Amino acid sequence: VLLIISIGAIRAHKSEDETTTVERSSKKNVYALIMIDVQYCFINGSLALSNGPAGQDGAEVIPVINELIKKVPFDVFAYSLDWHPANHISFFENLESRKDYVLGGDHEKYQMFDAVTYTGPGLETTQILWPAHCIQDTDEAKLHEDLIRLPAGDNVVYINKGRNPNIDSYSAFLDNDKIEKTPLDNELKARNVTHVFVTGLALDYCVGSTAIDAINFGYKTYVIEDACRGVDGTAIEAKLNQLEQDGVEIVNSHQVEQII
Ligand code: VGL
Numbered sequence: 001v002l003l004i005i006s007i008g009a010i011r012a013h014k015s016e017d018e019t020t021t022v023e024r025s026s027k028k029n030v031y032a033l034i035m036i037d038v039q040y041c042f043i044n045g046s047l048a049l050s051n052g053p054a055g056q057d058g059a060e061v062i063p064v065i066n067e068l069i070k071k072v073p074f075d076v077f078a079y080s081l082d083w084h085p086a087n088h089i090s091f092f093e094n095l096e097s098r099k100d101y102v103l104g105g106d107h108e109k110y111q112m113f114d115a116v117t118y119t120g121p122g123l124e125t126t127q128i129l130w131p132a133h134c135i136q137d138t139d140e141a142k143l144h145e146d147l148i149r150l151p152a153g154d155n156v157v158y159i160n161k162g163r164n165p166n167i168d169s170y171s172a173f174l175d176n177d178k179i180e181k182t183p184l185d186n187e188l189k190a191r192n193v194t195h196v197f198v199t200g201l202a203l204d205y206c207v208g209s210t211a212i213d214a215i216n217f218g219y220k221t222y223v224i225e226d227a228c229r230g231v232d233g234t235a236i237e238a239k240l241n242q243l244e245q246d247g248v249e250i251v252n253s254h255q256v257e258q259i260i
């Protein structure tokens with residue numbers, strides 16, 4: 001038995017080395033640009049970043065992203081849209097209808113932008129109470145018209161997230177409880193993507209969560225800082241530092257051409 005185990009161990013060792021060598025010499029880098037939620041709701045709509053602390057102008061990411069699309073030879077482009085049903089759990093306006101699920105009861109004490117913990121059958125989540133935003137098929141849920149919108153196809157994917165009324169989805173990969181995947185990971189893996197560059201809105205929520213999940217799903221992950229804006233304009237530096245500590249590379253849009 002010992003002999004068999006040790007032979008197995010040697011084999012495993014050997015094949016591991018071989019795979020590493022093969023991967024190093026032949027694995028091609030495939031680069032994706034991910035554009036998070038460049039929608040009117042976050043620019044001049046119901047959750048406009050300009051209303052946040054040290055208000056930011058979400059529209060400023062558009063020329064930066066357009067330049068990247070035009071100048072940098074990305075292999076794959078992914079657009080996400082925050083895409084909520086009207087009864088979504090993240091809306092402050094829906095707190096009353098979900099009051100039976102508020103941990104500790106007492107739903108009346110909560111205000112817009114507070115965090116509330118909901119528990120109940122199939123529900124266990126801490127949720128910031130956002131103003132109703134990005135409701136499916138409304139005008140403000142559209143991508144901003146100035147953003148270059150490539151037609152969906154071989155190298156272009158569109159991801160609508162936050163569709164489940166009972167759980168939010170900051171990340172374009174996974175819901176906030178990390179249970180249900182969107183199609184993004186599979187779409188990127190199907191195209192052999194190895195490196196992702198994350199841009200868009202908002203840095204401190206959907207961009208950040210997408211970048212962290214990208215690392216967890218095995219992608220070399222970059223955030224292009226001048227192609228992002230945040231909800232809390234006072235905390236951008238801190239958020240970037242935190243992402244860097246978590247393994248994300250923070251780059252400027254002008255550096256991207258040298259990386260690819
Ligand atoms: C977002 C808050 C709520 C975002 C989406 O796109 O960053 N933030 N829903």
Ligand code: ZN
Binds near residue numbers: 084090133134162
């Ligand atoms: Zn949302």
